[in-house]
Amino acid sequence: MADKLSWTELRRAVATRAGVNEKTAGVFLNALTSQLLRGLRADKMVKINGFGTFKLQAVAPRKSVNVKTGEEIVISGYNKIVFMPEVGVKELVERGDSKVESGKSKVESTEIDPLKKLGEQAEEIVGLLADLGQGPKSEKPEEPVVEPEPTPEPEPVVEPEPTPEPEPVVEPTPEPEPVVVEPQPKKEPEKPKKQFHFVRDLLICVVVLLLLLFGGYFFLRSQLTRWMESLAQPKENSEISIQKSEEPVVEPVVMDTIVPEPVVEEPAVEPEPYSDLITIEEMHEASRLTWMAKRYYGDKKYWPYLYDANRDVIVNPSRIKVGTPIRVPKLTKEQRDTTNAETKARLEALRIEAEEACRTK
């Protein structure tokens, strides 16, 4: 298992497979090493298709303690070399080295992508070469080299030709052509799709905008008419609000008999609807309305509602008798919303009223 493949063995294997002499292979491998170093230093990352990616990862400086003296020392940050195998290679490895043969077929399937890429690259290189006016230099001895196949078979040898061949027209036409043709139809359908998406999005935007405009118009109109009415008959307005408050209050009678009483008695003063109760809590010695508000509503700023809902039992909110049942009403969304100016004013008014009661009674 732990067999080693030494440097010379590697060089020889590469040389024989590539059909070059060992010296060239050695030069190449050394260049690869030095350039890898250079690339890492420059870009912190070098990607090698068909193998993996080398990365430089920064390790942050950290504090530590000198074990002998107990002194605090700082371990300065440094860079670490990380290698991440390509997905295809990783999968191949994960399948286990005992299944070399099944792995082989895997390689072939994963090769499709690199081949395509190589095909594209070959195309570009061909273009470059054509510009430079250079002809094809080497042909057959290097052809089998391109195939990264573990065991060079007769069939795959034919396939890889397109990539190295500067003139794909001569022999290897079968491969590069399909590769070139494919991306074109792919790219074309993408554009209409995008346009389609764009049009659809635009339509949705327009529809939403229209809806918003209509909603805003009706809202404004209703607000305006209401305002006009209130200007014309200020008294009627208060009556309307009383009616509103009575309507929801009728329902909770089932829950507690005490609830409707104050509302019915003082509807003129009390237009705030507390339709639902969370609970009824008895006052303890340490109870405070603000704390209860914090507990049930999440914020003590809502305490005036508690006073408001229990006017019938609370005379002086800062001196409530121990044992007094305090009704804790559920707050509606509007009542909770302190960003709403109306609600804010209402809370403030209640608070002032309660404080007044503290002082006077």
Added chain:
Amino acid sequence: MLTKEFIGMIAQAAGLSKKDTEQLLATTNAVMRENLMAGKVIQWQGLGAFEIKERAARTIVHPRTGERSTIPSKQQLVFRPVNAMKEELKNA
């Protein structure tokens, strides 16, 4: 830095054509893969060692449900850079 650029750099450094370099690189990849799959440790002079190692099975606990499950062992390709390279890039 991506493969294409890298190949260009190697070609320049080694005095080979880009095409040859590309082929040599592909061959090297194939040779390495083959040898790795055969269970060999590749000692690359001046670079480091490539090796397929077994990652031991381990148990994990789902943080929410507290469920325990095992992740089976698997083979992993690891790279151990040589000290010289480590030191050189430490402060890059």
